[in-house]
Amino acid sequence: MLSLHQLTCFLAAYEHRSLTRAAEELGYAQPSVSEQIRNLEKSLGVPLFRRVGRGVVPTTAADTFRPHAEKVLAAADDAQRAVTSIKSFETGTIRFGMFGVARLYGGAGLVADVLERYPGVRVELVGRHSRDVQEDLRRGRLEAAMIAVAGLASEGMAVTPIARDELVYISADPERLKAPVTAKRLADATLVMPESTYRDVDSARIVLRRMLHEAGLNPKTRIEVEDVETAVELVGRGLADSVTQKGVAVQLLPRLAPKAGWVPLRPRVYDTLAIVHRAGATLSPAARLMIELATQRIQAIIPPA
Amino acid sequence: MLSLHQLTCFLAAYEHRSLTRAAEELGYAQPSVSEQIRNLEKSLGVPLFRRVGRGVVPTTAADTFRPHAEKVLAAADDAQRAVTSIKSFETGTIRFGMFGVARLYGGAGLVADVLERYPGVRVELVGRHSRDVQEDLRRGRLEAAMIAVAGLASEGMAVTPIARDELVYISADPERLKAPVTAKRLADATLVMPESTYRDVDSARIVLRRMLHEAGLNPKTRIEVEDVETAVELVGRGLADSVTQKGVAVQLLPRLAPKAGWVPLRPRVYDTLAIVHRAGATLSPAARLMIELATQRIQAIIPPA
DNA sequence: CATATGCATAGGCATCACCTATGGATCAGA
DNA sequence: TCTGATCCATAGGTGATGCCTATGCATATG
Structure with a gap:
């Protein structure tokens, strides 16, 4: 099952080209991010990174997936903002x-x-x-x-x-x-x-x-x-x-x-x-x-x- | 923390105006959907349904939230489809x-x-x-x-x-x-x-x-x-x-x-x-x-x- | 060749998701 | 007005999941 959390981890890892760096940014331990990526790859059925000794390298599948992942997270952000603005009467009915x-x-x-x-x-x-x-x-x-x-x-x-x-x-x-x-x-x-x-x-x-x-x-x-x-x-x-x-x-x-x-x-x-x-x-x-x-x-x- | 699963449950409940019906459609027990909705409301900080004896009624916040939720799920679908089409060589690099x-x-x-x-x-x-x-x-x-x-x-x-x-x-x-x-x-x-x-x-x-x-x-x-x-x-x-x-x-x-x-x-x-x-x-x-x-x-x- | 770096694995703990059972409120019909 | 059916909430138990620390292995670097 796809999750927003997996996407967050994926994007961090993609940008840093490093699970450790991604974990630092997100405030998690490195194995946690590693697990999220692994689960994401499993649920997609496609490897997203090649583990190459030191560091990770995105596959072309990851290149394709990235903009979609960003779109999902952006939409999720939008959704939350929409509700927040309701609470403060900035919008809504x-x-x-x-x-x-x-x-x-x-x-x-x-x-x-x-x-x-x-x-x-x-x-x-x-x-x-x-x-x-x-x-x-x-x-x-x-x-x-x-x-x-x-x-x-x-x-x-x-x-x-x-x-x-x-x-x-x-x-x-x-x-x-x-x-x-x-x-x-x-x-x-x-x-x-x-x-x-x-x-x-x-x-x-x-x-x-x-x-x-x-x-x-x-x-x-x-x-x-x-x-x-x-x-x-x-x-x-x-x-x-x-x-x-x-x-x-x-x-x-x-x-x-x-x-x-x-x-x-x-x-x-x-x-x-x-x-x-x-x-x-x-x-x-x-x-x-x-x-x-x-x-x-x-x-x-x-x-x- | 917002999750795709919560959004799925929300939309099902919104459409059926019923948690029980939503649970049936999703193949879960009723309390499970109830819990997801409750957590979603908590994380958004806004009630999405009024519990009115028999059935639930969406609030105006829910009306506002719904299209955003749909967009998120659609984007998530897109993302998965993009990867699936990579696997079958329909697209990708x-x-x-x-x-x-x-x-x-x-x-x-x-x-x-x-x-x-x-x-x-x-x-x-x-x-x-x-x-x-x-x-x-x-x-x-x-x-x-x-x-x-x-x-x-x-x-x-x-x-x-x-x-x-x-x-x-x-x-x-x-x-x-x-x-x-x-x-x-x-x-x-x-x-x-x-x-x-x-x-x-x-x-x-x-x-x-x-x-x-x-x-x-x-x-x-x-x-x-x-x-x-x-x-x-x-x-x-x-x-x-x-x-x-x-x-x-x-x-x-x-x-x-x-x-x-x-x-x-x-x-x-x-x-x-x-x-x-x-x-x-x-x-x-x-x-x-x-x-x-x-x-x-x-x-x-x-x-x- | 030694050290540092980075990912994977293992094991443990806390949380979460889901279940069944049950209670309370409401609505429909006798 | 009462009864049964419906629907949501709650409680309690179980399995899965997320996250942690510790450690091992591979690779890059001096």
């Missing part, structure tokens, strides 16, 4: 899970942060929705993620809360923003809600359902849309009201629904943003980097949990 | 020692034989004179050679006689070719001899000196030249006579000295052509090939020893 509305909390800025600090890296922010991200985490396709969690209990996962994002009521009707919105008023409102595909598993929905359920009420949503922007725009046109994360309201209302405003719920309810990864896993430097940066950004917008 | 006048015995045809049978090989016929060739053999720069030897004794060398090349007297004067030339007549003749640089070690000279010495005579050479062709031309012009190998006479006289002819010496003396290599050495296939072909060619011209 950083894949991090984030829920869909993460971009509203500065997802683009987060990516920019990473790219600026580490010009060589690729960044992937994956996961349209917390639900998908959780699935990816469970399957091991993702190492870590920042997602919204309704409850803190998640099977086999380590969940580290980062921030509490309050859910607020948004409306284009100033009348409805004069006082905090109770469960009863919420149940009576005409609501547009995003994440229609994930209506059953969306953490904001779960929190709201829980709130209404405690008041003995059933939620009924008038309009279901897929993305938050659309929901906010509909609110801006006065076609419906909605409930969304305060961070989202702050980010989107001025742009998409200038006439609309927001008011807290009563009682106040919160969505929890958390770092999630498999319980017991040792996080890679890349993951830790993303967690640190993402946490900073989030907490700059909404208060820590 | 065949270096063989031959004395200077070998070309007169079909040296060019010998090279042509090799090139025709093995289109990929390079051929080197080295050694201007037997003396140089012997030195190269002694130093290990040559594996084997066909040379002219005066005596059969050569320190530490295995000498296999191939052919006996008779030394003959050549002259442009028909009178001097009527009868075999004795030592006495030889001592009286005006002679031109080649190989002036090697006059002391040239085997033909040695044989002649021996012959004259036994007759109580001293050799005196009128003209010294370096190459055989010049000597033969001078004979052709009648300026001197010479002694040369019968094979040379047959090859060169018609071309360079049409009016000259040759006659045996009395007693007859012979130069010996022999295969020479270091005693106890195992000859490579390339060397054996050259020996076989060279022997055929020589024996087609002059009788076997």
Whole structure:
């Protein structure tokens, strides 16, 4: 079986035309190098050196073999360097899970942060929705993620809360923003809600359902849309009201629904943003980097949990 | 320490996304592959797979590492193939020692034989004179050679006689070719001899000196030249006579000295052509090939020893 | 001819690669 | 929800391998 070590010994011996000299260079005893060369010759089936009393002389087979051996070692070096540069974020890909509305909390800025600090890296922010991200985490396709969690209990996962994002009521009707919105008023409102595909598993929905359920009420949503922007725009046109994360309201209302405003719920309810990864896993430097940066950004917008 | 074996295991595991499957493909037990991967990760300092309950999932580091690993193994394959093709004479260099006048015995045809049978090989016929060739053999720069030897004794060398090349007297004067030339007549003749640089070690000279010495005579050479062709031309012009190998006479006289002819010496003396290599050495296939072909060619011209 | 140099061999020790057996975690199906 | 199957990790044992020191043999050098 060919080995890199044999190639190293071969090249040293070839260059020095001496096993003893090669052994010195490599820091081994002479018989060790001798053995490596012998094994290499055996596995190749061709003598590489003629033992001529004092010193060794490469055969033409060795002449032919040498550039190939050098290429192999160079490739091996390359491979190691590639990984080393990953460790120091000089290159490689950083894949991090984030829920869909993460971009509203500065997802683009987060990516920019990473790219600026580490010009060589690729960044992937994956996961349209917390639900998908959780699935990816469970399957091991993702190492870590920042997602919204309704409850803190998640099977086999380590969940580290980062921030509490309050859910607020948004409306284009100033009348409805004069006082905090109770469960009863919420149940009576005409609501547009995003994440229609994930209506059953969306953490904001779960929190709201829980709130209404405690008041003995059933939620009924008038309009279901897929993305938050659309929901906010509909609110801006006065076609419906909605409930969304305060961070989202702050980010989107001025742009998409200038006439609309927001008011807290009563009682106040919160969505929890958390770092999630498999319980017991040792996080890679890349993951830790993303967690640190993402946490900073989030907490700059909404208060820590 | 990085090893090719680790890379093989890594690639198998990467492709199958399973250590068990990789082990099956490679014909090992599962823990063996597991250990190789673990060692590879340790030596790289980066985890390559996330162990996720059932199965393993490559990290982005593994994604980056994979093409490099493939390149290393491909280069290693190349290296081995290169040597294999040397063994079967598909490529590589065949270096063989031959004395200077070998070309007169079909040296060019010998090279042509090799090139025709093995289109990929390079051929080197080295050694201007037997003396140089012997030195190269002694130093290990040559594996084997066909040379002219005066005596059969050569320190530490295995000498296999191939052919006996008779030394003959050549002259442009028909009178001097009527009868075999004795030592006495030889001592009286005006002679031109080649190989002036090697006059002391040239085997033909040695044989002649021996012959004259036994007759109580001293050799005196009128003209010294370096190459055989010049000597033969001078004979052709009648300026001197010479002694040369019968094979040379047959090859060169018609071309360079049409009016000259040759006659045996009395007693007859012979130069010996022999295969020479270091005693106890195992000859490579390339060397054996050259020996076989060279022997055929020589024996087609002059009788076997 | 004596000495120095360089490779091969022998013998011993530590490490490594591989094996089997087993335990823990997860996934699929009853 | 429980059970069996699957898959990885760990443990412990065995043989091979790598490396060492000591030594012998051949060759080059003064």
